[in-house]
Amino acid sequence: MALTILNIICIFYYNIPIHNQCNDGATDYKWQPNRFYSRATEGFAVGKINNDGYTNMFDYDKNSNIDILLMGSSHMEAFNVAMDESTASRLNFYFNMNRVYNIGISSHTLLNCINNIDKAINKYNPKYIILETGTITFSNDDLQNLISNQYKKIPSNSNGIIGLLQKNQVLRLLYKQYRGFKSKKSEDLEDVNNDFNYSYEYEKNTLNQKLLQEVIKKVKKIISKNEIKLIIMYHPSTTLANDGSLILSSEHENIEGFKEICEQNDILFLDMSDKFREEYEKNYILPYGFNNTSVGTGHLNKYGHEM
Amino acid sequence: MSFASIDFIIFFIIVILGTYIIQKFFSKRVKEVFLLLASYFFYGYWDWRFCFLLLFVTISSYFTAKYKDKKGVYVIGIVVPLVVLGFFKYFNFFLGSISGIIGHDLGVLNIILPVGISFYTFQALSYVIDVKREKIETENNFIRLALYLSFFPQLVAGPIVRAADFLPQLKEDRKVTLDNFKYGIQLIAFGLFKKIVLADHLSVFVDDVFRVPVAFHWATILLAIVSYSIQIYFDFSGYSDIAIGCAKCLGYDFNSNFNLPYISQNVTEFWRRWHISLSTWLKEYLYIPLGGNRKGKVRQYINLFITMLLGGLWHGASWTFVFWGGLNALALCIDKMLPKKKEKNILEKVLSVLITFAFISFTWIFFRADNFSNAWAVIKGIFTFQVGIKQPFVWSFVAIMLLLIFTIGAVVKSHKNKYRQIEGYYPIVNLDTVLGLTIFFVVLGLIIGLAFTGEQPFVYFQF
Structure with missing residues (x-):
């Protein structure tokens, strides 16, 4: 009886679908299609996964034209904001049509997205692709693996006993909490940490220009063949300094090198640093954090998506 | 551990x-x-x-x-x-x-x-x-x-x-015994709910604001101060409940350490309801040996100051704690000077509670701040109507609401049972019934499910 009551509470508090294998390869995995979700552990959002397994306000129709394809991590997935507040929804409202399609999904770093980009193009055939990333520095091993087509896919864990247990939301929440207790970290920030701390870890390393050149050239080859314009949207993490000013993780030497490589390969590099700083200095608005989490950390909030 | x-x-x-x-x-x-x-x-x-x-x-x-x-x-x-x-x-x-x-x-x-x-x-x-x-x-x-x-x-x-x-x-x-265990385990659960669900979530917001007070809007700072008042209460009284519960499971009884401190109508009453074991210790082994109130008014005020300043220092080796003790001593002295009104009407009682809460919350600024400049930045932010980040932290409102519900419950219960003063209580259910067990396991599930999982030691561990 207690488990039933807790499951009812979980419908509104923590109701997350499971990841399924993505057979078309556009992403490493995708969500259970047509599934209601809610999440109040970081921000509060309810919504429905579309028929294709992604967080879009409309269903996927293979005959419709997609102008802009959004790829990225849990930030782009926007599980923490209302569906109409995500970047994808805002762009659709802006263009007044459903031609911006979002396949952003948790734990997909820039390298995961690049690894899947040709398959995503095959399926969605967009005119533009926006790759969202919170980091621009990567380990040499990862870059090497990507170049040699040996970059590992993230498993969906949807089969077997783990897949079965994931279907019960209470058990899933308890497991999430258990992992949090064990690591003494909030599991909600785990995805973000995967993206951001990745960059912290390698921030001290200088950008491996040669390897990155090869990766970007590889991307360029794919997008040129398909006549697609690629935009890499970089959003740095933020911290408040003791004097109240905003510190952005983009303030390191790698950013210029990365930007240069993108420009050399006709890729538009969109750095959100100035916009983030401007919004904070003018309106005291931070792109990350929610009214139930720490200020300025975590996933993109509704202002972050709007920016 | x-x-x-x-x-x-x-x-x-x-x-x-x-x-x-x-x-x-x-x-x-x-x-x-x-x-x-x-x-x-x-x-x-x-x-x-x-x-x-x-x-x-x-x-x-x-x-x-x-x-x-x-x-x-x-x-x-x-x-x-x-x-x-x-x-x-x-x-x-x-x-x-x-x-x-x-x-x-x-x-x-x-x-x-x-x-x-x-x-x-x-x-x-x-x-x-x-x-x-x-x-x-x-x-x-x-x-x-x-x-x-x-x-x-x-x-x-x-x-x-x-x-x-x-x-x-x-x-x-x-x-x-099973009876002791059934009672004790519920106290532990109650304490854990206060600590890891409410206090620890509040600490996220409070820590943010006290780390960089200059970055926040004055209303947010005010909410953070109220949140800290509630955080420290839930944190420490939660710990005490767990301690009392653990002892009970083993068959031993500890006296309660908190008795709804925020319904106090003056600072003297607050210290009778807050950290009771410390305040009675200080009274018995410091204040009374110093002379207490037996040697005239001036000596009584001096004794109060000595007791509270040392009480402040006991909390931590910092002048901010001493200052916090001094503020409380001052309030206790003023309270002793003021004439006592025999019976207050309901409006006067509510007003007294609010004024006492506001004062105690103000003193907590010095308790929480890392140093005086940090405390000053917090106070300045409020009184200069500082502009900055607005953070209507949800857990603050949840905690305020729960505190109000339990306080109202205690007031009603005390009136019903005709207690001399309002007494706190533990919401104990009968674990021999299906309903009782269901409630207990739902609460247990909520504690684990809603708990803040980041590192957040008990506030009083540092003391």
Whole structure:
């Protein structure tokens, strides 16, 4: 009886679908299609996964034209904001049509997205692709693996006993909490940490220009063949300094090198640093954090998506 | 080992089962030795070296109480715990303060503050003093005295259990029983809910604001101050509930340490309801020996100031704590000066509660702030109507709402039962019924599901 009551509470508090294998390869995995979700552990959002397994306000129709394809991590997935507040929804409202399609999904770093980009193009055939990333520095091993087509896919864990247990939301929440207790970290920030701390870890390393050149050239080859314009949207993490000013993780030497490589390969590099700083200095608005989490950390909030 | 950890859950299960088995098959003495070893293990889990310090204080208290009538021995019994406390907790503080006065850096010693030192040294002091005052008999059983000073539920953050309350219980045949367990486990759950669900979530917001007060909007700072008032209450009273619950599961009773402090209508009442074990300790072993209110008004005010300033210093080796104590002393003196109105109407009562809460919350700024400039930045932010980040933190409103609900519940219950004053209560359910068990497991599920999982030690561990 207690488990039933807790499951009812979980419908509104923590109701997350499971990841399924993505057979078309556009992403490493995708969500259970047509599934209601809610999440109040970081921000509060309810919504429905579309028929294709992604967080879009409309269903996927293979005959419709997609102008802009959004790829990225849990930030782009926007599980923490209302569906109409995500970047994808805002762009659709802006263009007044459903031609911006979002396949952003948790734990997909820039390298995961690049690894899947040709398959995503095959399926969605967009005119533009926006790759969202919170980091621009990567380990040499990862870059090497990507170049040699040996970059590992993230498993969906949807089969077997783990897949079965994931279907019960209470058990899933308890497991999430258990992992949090064990690591003494909030599991909600785990995805973000995967993206951001990745960059912290390698921030001290200088950008491996040669390897990155090869990766970007590889991307360029794919997008040129398909006549697609690629935009890499970089959003740095933020911290408040003791004097109240905003510190952005983009303030390191790698950013210029990365930007240069993108420009050399006709890729538009969109750095959100100035916009983030401007919004904070003018309106005291931070792109990350929610009214139930720490200020300025975590996933993109509704202002972050709007920016 | 923190109460809010998986390690403690495993430890506690082993202790409960072990005690249960021992009491069935072995003598009371074996049980006492087992609980003593468990308590030292619990303490040594942080840093095993400090077990020797605890043992040293215990040996000192044991022998000085035993030979209290010999000249100078009683003084040693008082001095040893004070020197231990003074060295580990205040040495660097005084060195730093002297450095500041003489304008010459005297350096600092690399001293680690042993967890719970303020609590067990106070218990040791009260034992020796009470024996000397002949309020209690000398404890000749060393194991028993050692267990009193190290008993793990109250060892690291209180409540400060008095020897007169606890030693007689050790002499009785207290047992782990199903009834005790059913009651104790609910107190533990209640305490955990206060601590890991409410207090720890609030700490996220409070820490943000106090780290960079200049970045936040004045209304957000105000909400953070209110949130801290509630955080520290839930944190510390949650710890006390867990401690009381753990002791209850093992068959022992601790007095309650909090009694709805935020419904106090003045600061004097607040100190009767807040951290009761400390305030009664200070009253009995400091304020009254200083003369209390027996030597005229001026002496009473001086005594109040001495007591509260030292009480502030007890909380932490920092001038902000001393200042916090001073503010409370000032309020206590003003309260003593004001004429007492016999019966207040409901509006006056509510207004008194709000004013007292506002004052206490203001004093908490100095308690929470890292230093005076940090406290000043917080105060300045409010009074200059600072613009900045607005953060209507959801957990603050949840905590305020729950506090109000439980307070109203206590007011209604107290009126219904015709208590002389409003008394707090534990929402205990009957675990023999399906409904009771369902409620308990739902609450347990909510505690785990809603808990803040980041690192957030109990606030009073630092004291």
